[in-house]
Amino acid sequence: MSxxxxxxxxxxxxxAGRAGVxxxxxxxxxxxxxxVRPDVQERVMAAVRELGYYRNENARSLRPxxxxxxxxxxxxxxxxxxxxxxxxxxxxxxxxxxRRIILGNTGEDAARERQLVSDFxxxxxxxxxxxxxxxxxxxxxxxxxxxxxxxxxxxxxxxxDVDTVLVDDVGGAYRGTVSLLDAGHTRIGxxxxxxxxxxxxxxxRGYERAMLERGAPIVPAIIARDQxxxxxxxxxxxxxxxxxxxxxxxxxxxxxxxIGVMREIGRRIRRGLPSPHPAVVSFDDxxxxxxxxxxxxxxxxxxxxxxxxxxxxxxxxxxxxxxAEAKTVELPVTIESP
Amino acid sequence: MSxxxxxxxxxxxxxAGRAGVxxxxxxxxxxxxxxVRPDVQERVMAAVRELGYYRNENARSLRPxxxxxxxxxxxxxxxxxxxxxxxxxxxxxxxxxxRRIILGNTGEDAARERQLVSDFxxxxxxxxxxxxxxxxxxxxxxxxxxxxxxxxxxxxxxxxDVDTVLVDDVGGAYRGTVSLLDAGHTRIGxxxxxxxxxxxxxxxRGYERAMLERGAPIVPAIIARDQxxxxxxxxxxxxxxxxxxxxxxxxxxxxxxxIGVMREIGRRIRRGLPSPHPAVVSFDDxxxxxxxxxxxxxxxxxxxxxxxxxxxxxxxxxxxxxxAEAKTVELPVTIESP
DNA sequence: CTGTTAGCGCGTTCAG
DNA sequence: CTGAACGCGCTAACAG
Numbered sequence: 039m040s041x042x043x044x045x046x047x048x049x050x051x052x053x054a055g056r057a058g059v060x061x062x063x064x065x066x067x068x069x070x071x072x073x074v075r076p077d078v079q080e081r082v083m084a085a086v087r088e089l090g091y092y093r094n095e096n097a098r099s100l101r102p103x104x105x106x107x108x109x110x111x112x113x114x115x116x117x118x119x120x121x122x123x124x125x126x127x128x129x130x131x132x133x134x135x136x137r138r139i140i141l142g143n144t145g146e147d148a149a150r151e152r153q154l155v156s157d158f159x160x161x162x163x164x165x166x167x168x169x170x171x172x173x174x175x176x177x178x179x180x181x182x183x184x185x186x187x188x189x190x191x192x193x194x195x196x197x198x199d200v201d202t203v204l205v206d207d208v209g210g211a212y213r214g215t216v217s218l219l220d221a222g223h224t225r226i227g228x229x230x231x232x233x234x235x236x237x238x239x240x241x242x243r244g245y246e247r248a249m250l251e252r253g254a255p256i257v258p259a260i261i262a263r264d265q266x267x268x269x270x271x272x273x274x275x276x277x278x279x280x281x282x283x284x285x286x287x288x289x290x291x292x293x294x295x296x297i298g299v300m301r302e303i304g305r306r307i308r309r310g311l312p313s314p315h316p317a318v319v320s321f322d323d324x325x326x327x328x329x330x331x332x333x334x335x336x337x338x339x340x341x342x343x344x345x346x347x348x349x350x351x352x353x354x355x356x357x358x359x360x361x362a363e364a365k366t367v368e369l370p371v372t373i374e375s376p
Numbered sequence: 377m378s379x380x381x382x383x384x385x386x387x388x389x390x391x392a393g394r395a396g397v398x399x400x401x402x403x404x405x406x407x408x409x410x411x412v413r414p415d416v417q418e419r420v421m422a423a424v425r426e427l428g429y430y431r432n433e434n435a436r437s438l439r440p441x442x443x444x445x446x447x448x449x450x451x452x453x454x455x456x457x458x459x460x461x462x463x464x465x466x467x468x469x470x471x472x473x474x475r476r477i478i479l480g481n482t483g484e485d486a487a488r489e490r491q492l493v494s495d496f497x498x499x500x501x502x503x504x505x506x507x508x509x510x511x512x513x514x515x516x517x518x519x520x521x522x523x524x525x526x527x528x529x530x531x532x533x534x535x536x537d538v539d540t541v542l543v544d545d546v547g548g549a550y551r552g553t554v555s556l557l558d559a560g561h562t563r564i565g566x567x568x569x570x571x572x573x574x575x576x577x578x579x580x581r582g583y584e585r586a587m588l589e590r591g592a593p594i595v596p597a598i599i600a601r602d603q604x605x606x607x608x609x610x611x612x613x614x615x616x617x618x619x620x621x622x623x624x625x626x627x628x629x630x631x632x633x634x635i636g637v638m639r640e641i642g643r644r645i646r647r648g649l650p651s652p653h654p655a656v657v658s659f660d661d662x663x664x665x666x667x668x669x670x671x672x673x674x675x676x677x678x679x680x681x682x683x684x685x686x687x688x689x690x691x692x693x694x695x696x697x698x699x700a701e702a703k704t705v706e707l708p709v710t711i712e713s714p
Numbered sequence: 715c716t717g718t719t720a721g722c723g724c725g726t727t728c729a730g
Numbered sequence: 731c732t733g734a735a736c737g738c739g740c741t742a743a744c745a746g
Binding site for chain 2: 121126182
């Protein structure tokens with residue numbers, strides 16, 4: 039009732055002392071009890087309980103070759119629910135394989151990513167799952183990583199030949215744009231990330247391909263490609279919708295831009311600005327999309343599945359000892375029309 | 377270009393060998409270089425680079441008293457964007473203090489929480505931040521935790537006197553309910569968690585207090601208190617709205633229930649079911665609440681701030697060595713009327 | 715300024 | 731079935 043103040047974690051030796059055995063017997067007992075008499079096991083476990091002893095996992099993984107049971111996960115933006123789901127997917131599969139995840143947020147900052155990765159390796163992670171940032175990626179090259187397997191998610195890194203899980207960005211954007219064209223729109227705006235962001239480039243490519251194929255004009259004035267968060271997206275949408283010749287539809291290349299454009303449309307409706315308001319296609323699902331005041335087509339993909347697939351690729355290499363060459367998995371999207 | 381296959385992480389000895397110094401000199405160099413000649417440091421750092429050496433953080437923290445730099449975080453539901461934000465808040469503050477977080481998802485399962493906590497302790501975490509589950513909490517008692525500080529967030533655990541960060545559940549729910557009463561509603565339904573969930577009980581209490589104070593009837597038929605996810609919430613909302621005498625307003629005690637009731641209202645509108653549809657008060661903000669087809673009052677609180685506060689409490693104890701008695705911080709909410 | 719010794723908590727190996 | 735010795739990677743304390 040009182041010894042908790044400043045009390046170190048008890049060690050295996052203290053447990054051994056209390057149980058009247060050697061540390062080795064404690065170790066064996068905790069490892070499953072093979073070759074330890076049941077009554078001795080009893081005494082050991084009693085001592086464990088009484089002392090509140092926990093095995094030191096760090097010391098355990100000190101021995102070379104011993105896995106730490108840790109997977110390092112670095113994400114660009116945990117505040118984006120999409121990546122929250124993603125992290126959950128990784129965590130689930132890791133838990134199924136008896137591993138824990140260490141999680142870091144990079145905020146799209148390559149230097150921060152570098153720090154995180156080196157910390158992860160210093161903690162002897164068994165593997166890494168990354169949504170890579172856009173900058174310099176020298177710290178991800180195999181010679182820097184030693185034999186720690188790496189899986190990339192969402193984005194590929196140029197020149198890095200590792201397991202990767204992607205979403206069908208180009209195809210999804212293409213099909214989404216086509217659905218707008220089929221509905222009769224030709225003046226279609228685009229909101230997304232700048233082209234240096236992998237998905238930004240790929241989704242723009244799908245949009246562009248559909249537009250060109252159908253002979254629809256690509257109008258720079260209604261294209262904005264540098265919004266990372268909701269408020270920037272709102273501002274970009276407002277600028278575009280305020281034009282003399284606004285688009286009749288908008289292709290939004292991700293969740294954050296979609297929320298931004300919907301906010302702006304809501305604002306216009308509340309102010310009584312003249313309709314028609316633009317139809318929207320959103321790459322990425324969002325909650326309550328069915329309640330929006332304009333028709334919304336959703337290009338949906340499963341963030342949690344993305345995380346699960348990434349982790350699955352990692353554990354294939356880790357547990358099945360697969361040394362196969364780098365695989366890329368591209369997850370399909372589904373189009374949900376209003 | 378080739379040695380990465382199966383290559384162990386290099387050790388301090390190998391670096392020392394390559395640099396022609398003792399391991400101790402390498403250690404000193406990496407620790408800042410005090411008392412090491414600059415030219416020797418150069419050689420050491422060169423060897424570090426060439427070998428791709430990373431300090432083994434686990435071995436480093438083996439020595440008793442040495443912090444591991446890890447904070448264990450267990451969350452009930454990472455798929456809830458609210459807790460994603462929360463985790464980010466903890467991560468941010470941890471990063472500011474040079475720590476990393478290990479993250480686990482409990483899924484409201486006390487056994488899983490127990491596992492996670494014991495793994496965290498086994499990994500020598502410097503501290504714990506938990507959104508506790510509802511079940512048995514013996515594993516959180518001080519004698520089990522040794523001297524690992526624990527901070528609870530969102531919920532308190534009965535009989536556990538530790539630092540806690542809460543949201544003003546009772547006050548928020550009270551004020552939200554009052555806003556409905558002020559708008560003329562008297563038949564107000566309630567959707568939330570069962571009373572064994574801490575926030576579920578507190579938010580219900582605020583609702584109840586407001587209703588009783590104003591003499592509004594508490595009608596069991598329009599109260600549903602066992603929905604953990606969106607689809608269960610939708611079903612509960614449907615059952616209530618299908619009654620002969622449905623409520624004219626609904627108090628939703630959390631994000632998941634709010635999304636559920638909004639979905640159901642959307643469904644009714646699309647089916648042309650007769651209005652008026654119920655007004656809604658939502659405890660927890662959600663994106664695009666301003667675009668809903670019925671008036672929505674939001675009781676808003678900041679999940680990221682909750683996480684930041686929890687981590688701040690933890691590091692106060694950790695870094696400032698504060699041994700003060702357990703503090704409780706209650707974060708205010710803001711009411712945003714439609 | 716640099717190296718040696720010792721020991722952190724644990725598990726493998728080998729004796730008994 | 732149980733224990734002793736050793737070493738894992740690293741660093742505080744103590745030589746030199």
